[in-house]
Amino acid sequence: MTDPIAEEKRAMSRLKVSVWRGAEAGEYRSYEVPRQESQTVLDVVTFIQRYLDPTLAYRFACRVGMCGSCGMSVNGIARWTCRTHVTRVVNGDTLEIAPLRNLPVIKDLVTDMSGFFDKWAAAKGQFRSNRSRKDEFALVSPATPERRRADAGIECIGCGVCYSACDVVADNPAYLGPAALNRAWTLVNDVRDGANPERLRAVAGDAGCNACHTHVSCSELCPKQIAPTGSIAGLKRAVSLALLKGLL
Amino acid sequence: MNGAHPPVDGAGAAMDEARACLSRTRMQARLWLAQRLSAAVLALCVLVHLGTIIYAVRQGLSAEEILGRTRGNLTGFGFYLMFVAAVSIHAPIGLRAVFSEWFSWRGKSLDWALLAFALVLAVAGTRAAWGVFR
Numbered sequence: 001m002t003d004p005i006a007e008e009k010r011a012m013s014r015l016k017v018s019v020w021r022g023a024e025a026g027e028y029r030s031y032e033v034p035r036q037e038s039q040t041v042l043d044v045v046t047f048i049q050r051y052l053d054p055t056l057a058y059r060f061a062c063r064v065g066m067c068g069s070c071g072m073s074v075n076g077i078a079r080w081t082c083r084t085h086v087t088r089v090v091n092g093d094t095l096e097i098a099p100l101r102n103l104p105v106i107k108d109l110v111t112d113m114s115g116f117f118d119k120w121a122a123a124k125g126q127f128r129s130n131r132s133r134k135d136e137f138a139l140v141s142p143a144t145p146e147r148r149r150a151d152a153g154i155e156c157i158g159c160g161v162c163y164s165a166c167d168v169v170a171d172n173p174a175y176l177g178p179a180a181l182n183r184a185w186t187l188v189n190d191v192r193d194g195a196n197p198e199r200l201r202a203v204a205g206d207a208g209c210n211a212c213h214t215h216v217s218c219s220e221l222c223p224k225q226i227a228p229t230g231s232i233a234g235l236k237r238a239v240s241l242a243l244l245k246g247l248l
Numbered sequence: 249m250n251g252a253h254p255p256v257d258g259a260g261a262a263m264d265e266a267r268a269c270l271s272r273t274r275m276q277a278r279l280w281l282a283q284r285l286s287a288a289v290l291a292l293c294v295l296v297h298l299g300t301i302i303y304a305v306r307q308g309l310s311a312e313e314i315l316g317r318t319r320g321n322l323t324g325f326g327f328y329l330m331f332v333a334a335v336s337i338h339a340p341i342g343l344r345a346v347f348s349e350w351f352s353w354r355g356k357s358l359d360w361a362l363l364a365f366a367l368v369l370a371v372a373g374t375r376a377a378w379g380v381f382r
Contacts, residue, residue: 171349205273206348210280240284243277 015086017044019056020098023105028096029053041074041081041089045097045109058109065223068157071164072109073098078164080223100164116160116177123180124202127187130194138192150189153182153231155224162218162228174207178218178228181209185231188238200235200242209235279341286338293331318380325381332373340366 013035018028031048042060049056060070065083072081074089075096086095103111131138140147162178163169169177176184184203187193203209212232219227242248304314318324340362347353347362 168349201270201273204277206276206354210277211345236280239277240281243274243281248274248277 014093015044015090016094017048018094018096019045019048019109020105021056021108023107026105026108028098035086039086041072041079041084041086041095041097042070044086044095045072045081056109057107066157068159071100071159071161073100073164078161078221080159080161083223100160102164102166102169103160111160113160116163116179117158119176119180120158120183122202123176123184123208124195124199125180125183125187126195127190127193128195129192131192140191144191146189146191149234150186153186153226153228156182156226157224159223161221161223165217165221167215167217168211168213172207172211175211176203176207176209178212178232181212181235182226182228182231185234188235197242197247200239201248203235204239204243204248209239212236279344282337283341286334286341289330289334290338293327293334296327297331315380319382321381325377328377329374332370332377335373336366336370339369 015033015035017031017033019031020026021029031052033044033047033052036043042063045056045058046060049058058070058072060082061067062069063082065080068080070081071078073079074081074084075091075094076098077089078100079089081097089095097109099105099109099111103113103116106112142148142151156179158179160179162182166175166178168175181203184199188196188199209232212229214229214233216229219229222228239248309317343365344358344362347358
């Protein structure tokens with residue numbers, strides 16, 4: 001006869017994990033994973049790949065919240081999985097792990113991020129210096145309002161969590177998205193950058209900052225606590241001012 | 249040789265396309281700004297309009313008494329013309345976003361359809377304001 005308390009303990013010590021398998025078409029497959037103390041969602045995925053199903057494809061690199069490569073949808077919400085503890089997101093004893101939304105799925109939990117980064121380029125996300133090598137170093141005080149605004153958004157790691165959380169991206173595939181627009185805003189505020197009228201033009205159209213509906217999902221879920229919604233609001237003001245001044 | 253490059257085939261067309269693209273971007277930014285500004289006007293107009301309705305109902309004014317006050321009232325007529333203009337600008341631009349996001353209807357056909365809708369709103373609204381003014 002089985003001991004019901006021991007049986008319950010055993011059940012509580014295991015996670016029921018559904019993982020998306022396939023590409024755009026596919027299905028969820030179920031796995032049982034032992035629970036561990038301080039276990040992250042990435043630990044769970046790694047356990048499945050190493051001990052239960054070596055064909056599972058997923059992406060990670062640093063495991064410490066720096067590289068931005070382990071973004072996945074966990075119980076329907078986009079997360080960076082290396083810094084997401086199971087205890088914070090588990091629903092009873094179940095986890096549903098899927099690839100990030102709004103990005104094409106290559107295989108299982110791996111998405112094609114090229115469109116996401118192409119939009120950074122389309123938003124003129126590259127720094128273009130307004131100085132030459134003959135100039136002195138630019139001295140930028142961290143206390144200036146411009147630098148404070150730039151610093152508020154500069155720590156983005158490009159994980160795609162905001163892009164996956166954004167309903168405007170889902171409804172308007174051309175929309176540049178929160179990360180690219182946040183990047184543009186940091187450069188609009190960078191006094192060393194010389195591409196700003198062009199950059200404002202790049203983010204002023206139907207696919208740019210004005211398409212944002214201020215749902216704030218990006219700011220709520222950004223694992224780096226950046227507020228892309230605030231950056232986009234700044235871009236809206238800058239674009240409107242440029243338009244009124246005839247600079248657009 | 250003056251050092252200038254000979255024109256590359258298609259370069260002129262590419263420049264034209266770039267100019268057209270910039271022109272579209274400017275128009276899209278103008279539409280957004282127009283919608284925001286018209287929203288600010290509407291916020292005021294709606295409050296005044298609701299206040300007027302509540303006043304008329306609570307004072308028990310008849311239709312004849314109301315018309316007696318609106319006929320020949322240039323301030324009221326001007327106010328409602330402004331209201332109609334704000335609605336005619338605001339609503340079609342908002343619908344433009346709704347149609348493009350919910351039904352993937354984009355491009356010139358949508359813009360022409362919404363321009364027609366804006367004209368309908370403007371004509372119907374002006375007619376209504378004129379009806380109680382004359």
